[in-house]
Amino acid sequence: MTHPEAIRQVLVDDHEQYVKGEMPNDRLGSLLGDGLFLAEGDAWQRQRRAMQPAFFREQIEGYGESVVDHTRAVTDGWDDGETVAIDEVASTLTLRVLASTLLGIDAEAERETVRRAATAITQRYDTARLGSYLPEWLPTPTNRRYRRSLSDLHDLVDREVAARRSAGGQPGDLLSMLVAASDEGAIDDDTLRGNVVTFLFAGHETTALGLTYTLYLLATQPATQRRLRDRLDATLDGEPTPADLRNLPLLAAVIDESLRLYPPVYTFFREPTADVTLRGYRVPEGSVISLPQCVVHRDERWWDDPDSFNPDRWLGETDRPEYAYFPFGGGPRHCIGMRFARLELRLAVAVLLASFRFEAVTESLSRTASANAKPTEPVVLRVRKR
Ligand code: HEM
Structure with missing residues (x-):
């Protein structure tokens, strides 16, 4: 389904007539359980309501300092002229930020448990790897690693939840909201664990890919990189804060x-629960409808010169239909982490450009369609100290 009007109809106007359906449930059901990503109807609504406060603007802005500190930490020790696999750095960074801000996990040993689980989950669901098509019960090395690291993660979550229950006062992060929801009987402990895995799955690699592609594009476009750095230098006084971001439309345009x-989520799916008509076509109940960002975001009907990287297209007025662009989905089930991801991406880029220039070593980016659209090879950049 590639017409923005039809996409809006499915995601917004008639959203009650659609479910996520077979495609995501087959692949992710055993991993995410009834967590927010896959739940439907009342169960979804209850969870979304319980977790939403962790993503309110004021709450998200409180995570800004952590993004800045973790970005500094992952670049500590970079030498002038060194080459770095930026996809790996981005992955480390987004995982640390996610674990510390949403789950309150900061200790190195615990972080390692989370990292192992996140890697195992990503590999288990990496459709570019043949093993991901084998059933979960087969004792392949990937499956064994996956089960062991998932069980370590569940233990860690159980310990953290027990500690929070006995401590009484809650820090107000996502895990607190989940514990409160479970104490009120809105979700059971399995769903609580399923949600921790859900957030590691939905929030980690997606944001890391967004950062990787942004830095790669800036590295291949030195003039845009220079212009953005000049804007940052002129606007910022010390470390960037969430409040500064309001005065940096070019930074937002570069990320957009x-x-x-390169939308990290390149397509997703819906199924109508009754026969529907979409732009004159009859679509029978249960059909799998694909909503492909990777096609719509480059459709010449809505985008001039669609294959070129041109942040300026975001800075003026436009009469483009709203759903010609939907990297975070849309309607009531739009990405709950959208504000979080956009804040993280902007702050991380601001911190990085303040200290470094980036040059592309990887000459052309080739991507593969896995759970997300990811690079087939490491994305290598040379860093120059300013
Ligand atoms: C650039 C980064 C990100 C992109 C491109 C992205 C994209 C998306 C998309 C397209 C959906 C809708 C899927 C559908 O309707 O079937 C979604 C949902 C979701 N995302 Fe994100 N996401 C990103 C970051 C995050 C982060 C940082 C988190 C958590 C902190 C997160 C958590 C979720 C969850 C839990 C859902 C399911 C929401 C629901 O069904 O109510 N995402 N995301």
């Missing part, structure tokens, strides 16, 4: 444009 050209 990168998520347009």
Whole structure:
């Protein structure tokens, strides 16, 4: 389904007539259980309501300092002229930020448990790897690693939840909201664990890819990189804060444009629960409808010169239909982490450009369609100290 009007109809106007359906449930059901990503109807609504406060603007802005500190930490020790696999750095960074801000996990040993689980989950569901098509019960090395690391993660979550229950006062992060929801009987402990895994799955690699593609695009476009750095230098006084971001439309435009050209989530699915008509076509109940950002974001009907990286297209007025662009989905089930991801991406880029220039070593980016659209090879950049 590639017409923005039809996409809006499915995601917004008639959303009650659609479910996520077979495609995501087959692949992710045993991993995410009834967590927020896959739940439907009342069970979804209850969870979304319980977790939403962790993503309110004021709460998200409180995570800004952590993004800045973790970004500094992952670049500590970079030498002038060194080459770095930026996809790996981005992955480390987004996982640390997610674990510490949403789950309150900061200790190195615990972080390692989370990292192992996140890697195992990503590999288990990496459709570019043949093993991901084998059933979960087969004792392949990937499956064994996956089960062991998932069980370590569940233990860690159980310990953390027990500690929070006995401590009484809650820090107000996502895990607190989940514990409160479970104490009120809105979700059971399995769903609580399923949600921790849900957030590691939905929030980690997606944001890391967004950062990787943005830095790669800036590295291949030195003039845009220079212009953005000049804006940052002129606007910032010390470390960037969430409040500064309001005065940096070019930074937002660079991120928006990168998520347009290289949407980390390149397609997703819906199924109608009754026969529907979409732009004159009859679509029978239970059909799998694909909503492909990777096609719509480069459709010449809505985008001039769609394959070029041009942040300026975001800075003026436009009469483009709203759903010609939907990197975070849309309607009531839009990405709950959208504000979080956009804040993290902007702050991380601001911190990085304040200290470094980036040059592309990887000459052309080739991507593969896995759970997300990811690079087939490491994305290598050379860093120059300013
Ligand atoms: C650039 C980064 C990200 C992108 C491109 C992205 C994209 C998306 C998309 C397209 C959906 C809708 C899927 C559908 O309707 O079937 C979604 C849902 C979701 N995302 Fe994200 N996401 C990102 C970051 C995050 C982060 C940082 C988190 C958590 C902190 C997160 C958590 C979720 C969850 C839990 C859902 C399911 C929401 C629901 O069904 O109510 N995402 N995301």
